[in-house]
Amino acid sequence: MIPGAKPAPGYAFPEALSAPVKAISGYRRLWVALSGGLDSTLLLHLAALCHPGVRAVHINHQLQANAGETEDFCRELCAGLAVPLVVQPVSVKRGAGPGEGLEEGARKARYKAFEALLESGDILLMAHHSDDQAETVLFRMFRGSGVAGLAGMPESRPLGAGRLARPLLCFERSELEHYAHRAGLSWVDDPSNSDQRFDRNFLRLSILPALKGRWPGLNQRLRYSAGACSESDFLNQQLAELQWQVLGAHRRRLPVAGLSALSLAEQKNLLRWWIRRSGYQPPSISNWSQILHDLLQAAEDRSPELRADGFSLRRFQGELHLVSEMDALPEEPVTLEPGETVDWGEWTIRLIPGSTAKTDVPPIRICTRQGGERIRFYASGPSKLLKKWLQEKAVPPWQRGRLPLIFGDVEGEKDLIAIGDLWCSERYCGSAPAAGWRLIVERDCD
Missing domain, CATH: 1.20.59.20 (Chorismate Mutase Domain, subunit A)
Structure with missing residues (x-):
């Protein structure tokens, strides 16, 4: 057990601090996002005291020189509290500059890891507080956000298959620091928090203190404004949904x-x-x-x-x-074999035996449009340019180049036997296809 793994003997967290954490309910599993800093360390102690079976997750961004030390601290802290810990290392894509690009990359990597972790019924607690909210509102205002962005961080929202909750959002950081010191807790400071090349650090260290000195109660004022923006955004969404229905x-x-x-x-x-x-x-x-x-x-x-x-x-x-945005398609033609499934972008293609399946499998090839293809709906009928047929069928231009064109052996010649899920030759469809084999072409319509 490390120093500060549990509150000092005889110390009890005040009810006002514990109440929002106790109020969390209706979960299958309760997680705490543990960075190792003051706020999340305090939140982990509160959650462990208020709820049985709490779990923690630490995201190691692998960016700071003390990343390993911080991970070790989180492991020892959770061991001292008998809290299971999941450590998830992530790779952060750096932006063009040393500031916001790296910040945003770390945030995206972190939330992506959280989404992958949470299952249905899970709740993830995060230790954002009133100063974080003020910082977020100002940051978004300077970035030119509308009312949705100026509404700040919600107390709760969906995240992956579960939910995210911020029970400390009404407390200022100075209050949390006071409680943590009184409890005798230990934590690890992130050295990057003092680097004012990062926009949020500049706001936190240079701008917000000056604003608070000029306007006492700034966090409360910004919280009120964020609440008004949240209400406006709610009404905007209600209007949009009504118009969408119409x-x-x-x-x-x-x-x-x-x-x-x-x-x-x-x-x-x-x-x-x-x-x-x-x-x-x-x-x-x-x-x-x-x-x-x-x-x-x-x-x-x-x-x-x-x-x-x-x-x-x-x-x-x-x-x-x-x-x-669509996945890349195979660059070369693909041969379709019986019993196998070919994934072709948003399509899946299979070849299954019909009631009169023959032993020999007709050679079937899948590719995209190359230009000049013709379609013949009946063996003795006329052919038509595929390009013209797709236009007549009102297939959007961005889908035409992605359609899987399926060619087969028809009376000794290679011929077009299917076009995505739009058309299939009678020789390869129905319960008793003439070719003996049936084509199944299915599309993910998301």
Whole structure:
């Protein structure tokens, strides 16, 4: 056991501090995000006292010289409290500069690890406090965030399959430090917290103290403003959902005519809500008005597009489409063998025997469009250019180049026998296909 693994003999945390932690309920497993610093160390003690079976998770970013020392401290602390600990090392992608890029990379790596850890019914406690909230609101304000960003950090929100909760959000750091010293606790300081090249450290060390000196009770003022922004954001979301329902309630498409009938403010609000609802983060751009004009007002023969992190917005035949970033396709043709499944982007392709399956397996090859392909719907019928057929079928342009084209042996010649999940030759479909084998082409419609 290390010094400070448990509060000093005879010391009891005040009820006002313990109450928000005790109020956490309805979980299957309760986790504490343990960095080894003052705030999370205090939170771990509170959680271990208030709840049985608490677990801890330490994310080792492998960035600081004392990262190993901090990990050892967390292990010993948890051993002294009889709290199971999961240590998760992560690799942080550095940004272009030494400041915000590294901060944001560490945050993303940390939350990605948390999401992978949490299961349904789990709650992860994080030790953010009132000073963190003030810092977040100011940071987002300087970055140009709207009301959703200025609402600050919520006390609770979904995270992965579980939830995140911040029971210390109403306490100032000075209060937590006072309680930790009174309890005789030990912790490890992160040396990077004094590096003012990082934006948040600059705010914490240089800006917030000056603001608090000028305006006492600053944290409470900012907390009030954040609450007002949170209420405004809630109403904005309610409005967006109502308008989305009126426009058809499709997850991945919005009618351009319906969008155009809304005011510019409503268009922006609905689009941001729709993007978040689909699991993505709306891009932080200042020219939303111009983007919307390009997407909604461009001539019909144009194909405007907005690329963002993990998705893009595209317009096609009177609708705005939200298109997920897609995995790369095989560069070379792939042979389809019976009993095997070929993963082709968002498609899976199988070949299974029909009721009259033959011993010999017809050679079947999968590839993408190369240009000039023709489709023949019946053996004795005329052929048609695939390009023209896809246009007639109103297949969006970004999907045409990804369609798996499946070629087989038809009467001794290689011929197109299936086009994604759009069409399959009668020789390879139905309960008794003429070729003896049946093609199964399924698409993930997410």
